[in-house]
Amino acid sequence: MAANPSTLTGRRAWHDGARSPLESARLLRVAGLTLEYRVRERVVRATQQVSFDVYERDRFVLLGPSGCGKSTLLKAIAGFVTPASGSIELDAQPIHGPGPDRVVVFQEFDQLPPWKTVLENVAFPLRVAKKLSRAEAKERAAHFLEKVGLADFAKAYPLTLSGGMKQRVAIARALAMQPRVLLMDEPFAALDALTRRRMQEELLRLSDEAPFTLLFVTHSIEEALIVGNRIALLSPHPGRVRAELNSHQYAQHSVGRRDFQEAVARIHRLLFEEEERRS
Structure with a gap:
């Protein structure tokens, strides 16, 4: 079950004039999505019954460890992977393949x-x-x-x-x-720390100047808090939505603050508490 949106923030915080999802039009709906792919003779399940909504002008982040299916999920939304079950809709229309309404930025420099x-x-x-x-x-x-x-x-x-x-x-x-939705698959992961921070700033500036809807994949908790206004936490093997959180009040200037570090610790517990209990 997804966590209450106020779990992370302690309140419903919508800053810089941003609208809450309840006040925005839903643009993308992912419902009960199970994704699988074949490795040699074996079928691997990447995600299990994943559901979430993305609203106009959202900066929605899929956050999770390696192996949680977040990149496969992004490829399915882009139209490159066919779901085993469930549905993906853009503007209430089912997605059956790639289209210019969705554009992907990958982390590789050779694109x-x-x-x-x-x-x-x-x-x-x-x-x-x-x-x-x-x-x-x-x-x-x-x-x-x-x-x-x-x-x-x-x-x-x-x-x-x-x-x-x-x-x-x-x-x-x-x-x-x-595009209606800009899809970014760990686009800054291969950059050095200073360049990565500068690129995060650039992305937020572009979002402010010419608002667009962003779906962003990362395994960095800090990056998710900086870039996103909403975060879906995915558990690994296969990926499921463990919680969905609001993070409007965080940005680059928040990184050194105590509340930012407390948010990082809370998200870490949400992501890994089940695995730690099992070990």
């Missing part, structure tokens, strides 16, 4: 074709999926490169960029598609 410039990397999907003209695609690509602070690197090639810069290009490319 950018190296033979295309930064501008071309962002513009190309706009021409293919959105059917924009070359001029329209370049104009929109340039706009979103400016949003992520890479306007001066439009003519550069991916091999000349740092890991953080490549991820900013990937984010610009995703946002330029103007």
Whole structure:
């Protein structure tokens, strides 16, 4: 059973003018979702009866340890994995495959074709999926490169960029598609600590400037509290929703505070208390 939303916060806290889910339109519904995949001759169950709702302009985080099925769950929402049972709906319509209304940013740095410039990397999907003209695609690509602070690197090639810069290009490319939901699968996990912190700040800034709905996967409790306004905690083997928590009041400036560290400890207990009791 999911925890009461006030479990973590001690109150229902909605800051910076953000609306609670009760005041927002539901955009995405995941209901009773069981996901399986085959490894050689064996069928592995990744998630078991997972359910949650994502609302317009949510920053919804799937948080859990390795092996809890969170990346498989994201791929199913993207339309790349067919559920064994349960359903996924976007705008009350079932998802049966990939579509431009959902765009994924992965953690790998090699998701950018190296033979295309930064501008071309962002513009190309706009021409293919959105059917924009070359001029329209370049104009929109340039706009979103400016949003992520890479306007001066439009003519550069991916091999000349740092890991953080490549991820900013990937984010610009995703946002330029103007998806209903931006899906991010541990996008900052391979970055060093300082770059990761800077990318978290960039993501929150972009969310404030041009609000979008975000579904974010991470195994870092601290990152979940910083990035998300709502967090679903997934237990491992197979993944189930152990609790769903509100985290609106936390951000980068909260990291050193006592209440932030207490929240980290509470989430750790919720995630691991069952496994610790068994051991």
